[in-house]
Amino acid sequence: MDIRHLTAGSTLYLPIEVPGALFSVGDSHAAQGDGEVCGTAIESPIDVALRFTLADRSIKAPEYRLRPGNRILDPVGYHATTGVAPDLMEAARQAVFHMLDYLGAERGMTSEHAYMLCSVAADLSISEVVDAPNWIVSVHLPLSIFG
16 A cells, blocks of 8 residues: 555554464665555655554554645645545545444444545545555544534
């Protein structure tokens, strides 16, 4: 997952799909635009410190929490969901549906209310197209809207 916003201070939530699942970190980037549209970003060696916690909520696709700063405009940060598919429209649909699941589970919203909220407050972005057919679309929801 080459998502430019996954930087120091971000929290990444990953589904665990098999018992005893392992984790690995791939290539690190010093810079990358949204979409990573041309083969590669600026690859660089980076020291990474990770902390793992088993969450109480089950998810179907990766999600992440962004802190304020580092090109993040919301003063509280964002919660983001992703969709991964060989078709960008399908990846977008998946990302939105995962946000609806998040809003239902974490904020107690009905699907209808969550869908309307996403239409007026969430930002849809293409996070990665370079690894076709595994294109990634993200939905970013500013956390400040919850007060």
